Amino acid sequence: MALQKYPHRLILENRLEALAQINPWLERGWNEYELPNESLFEVALCIYEATANIIMYAYQVPDGYSKAPEPIARVIEISLILHDDAIEIKIQDDGYDFNPLMTPERKVAQTISEASLSGRGIPLLRGFSDKLSYQRSGGYNQLSIIKSLKVRVASPQ
Amino acid sequence: MEIKTSVISADITMVSLTGSFDATGADIVDLEMRKVARSGVNIAVDLSDVVFITSQGIRILMMTAKIANASNKKLVLIGPKPPIRKVLAIMGVDKILSIYESVDAMAGNGRL
Numbered sequence: 384m385a386l387q388k389y390p391h392r393l394i395l396e397n398r399l400e401a402l403a404q405i406n407p408w409l410e411r412g413w414n415e416y417e418l419p420n421e422s423l424f425e426v427a428l429c430i431y432e433a434t435a436n437i438i439m440y441a442y443q444v445p446d447g448y449s450k451a452p453e454p455i456a457r458v459i460e461i462s463l464i465l466h467d468d469a470i471e472i473k474i475q476d477d478g479y480d481f482n483p484l485m486t487p488e489r490k491v492a493q494t495i496s497e498a499s500l501s502g503r504g505i506p507l508l509r510g511f512s513d514k515l516s517y518q519r520s521g522g523y524n525q526l527s528i529i530k531s532l533k534v535r536v537a538s539p540q
Numbered sequence: 541m542e543i544k545t546s547v548i549s550a551d552i553t554m555v556s557l558t559g560s561f562d563a564t565g566a567d568i569v570d571l572e573m574r575k576v577a578r579s580g581v582n583i584a585v586d587l588s589d590v591v592f593i594t595s596q597g598i599r600i601l602m603m604t605a606k607i608a609n610a611s612n613k614k615l616v617l618i619g620p621k622p623p624i625r626k627v628l629a630i631m632g633v634d635k636i637l638s639i640y641e642s643v644d645a646m647a648g649n650g651r652l
Contacts, residue, residue, distance in 0.1 A: 403564045406592070424592065424623040431594050435563060491632040495609045498602050498636055503595035510630035 390462035390473075391415065397438050397457045397476070405430050405461070412463045418470065422530055425511040426472065429528050432504040433474050433483060434459060441478025441524055454478050469513070472528040481524050482517045483508070541565040543572050548643070551613075552582045552652065558589040561597030570600045577607035577615070582652045584643070588619030593627050605637060614652045618643060 391412035395401040409427050437459055454477045464471040486505040492498040509515065514529035542558040553576050576583055583604065605615040616638045620628060628634050640646040
């Protein structure tokens with residue numbers, strides 16, 4: 384069950400410049416709910432990578448989707464939800480069907496020439512989160528990122 | 541993100557980055573690092589004042605390392621803080637590029 388009555392929420396336009404709003408927004412929520420500092424960096428990185436992927440891919444018309452209705456609002460909604468032993472980040476966008484978790488695992492390169500220059504965002508998201516889930520519902524992509532907290536979160540007054 | 545370059549020896553140029561190494565301001569960092577790499581020197585990237593790094597930042601490091609590698613030069617990383625180091629490890633960057641605690645540690649190694 385979520386601890387706070389209303390989630391801490393951020394609405395972003397689907398452009399890369401909007402990513403700069405994530406850290407200040409997250410820090411405000413972190414301070415408000417007195418969350419442990421050691422998790423802030425990792426959660427910020429998860430949100431950043433997931434949102435950057437949405438901006439780069441979810442609004443590109445996929446192959447074979449020429450007749451799909453175009454996204455209207457083109458906004459991304461990010462919510463921070465407190466649970467008693469974890470925090471959950473929900474990211475919802477109105478782009479085309481885009482499941483970031485379908486990205487295949489990347490092979491770890493051993494030399495500079497083998498190293499890939501793309502496809503690093505989702506491995507980071509997997510590496511720093513404890514549970515990821517995706518669903519398509521009502522015309523929205525909905526991604527849930529769970530990060531366990533080592534200490535219990537105090538209930539906000 | 542701020543970027544400063546300084547020549548520390550005949551064939552090593554130091555690139556010092558400060559702030560968040562992400563998509564914001566990445567174009568300028570990308571351009572500057574490519575310029576250094578194309579000048580045919582080894583590159584030491586000082587990450588000690590970097591507080592945040594994303595896949596975009598790592599992409600720029602790898603691209604610069606590839607350019608340096610094409611002229612048989614190296615790119616090494618200096619002084620990443622623990623969270624940054626963890627990102628580098630998850631991405632397998634530490635298997636490809638040498639990471640030193642400090643400039644002194646790099647110099648003590650005798651080579652890049």
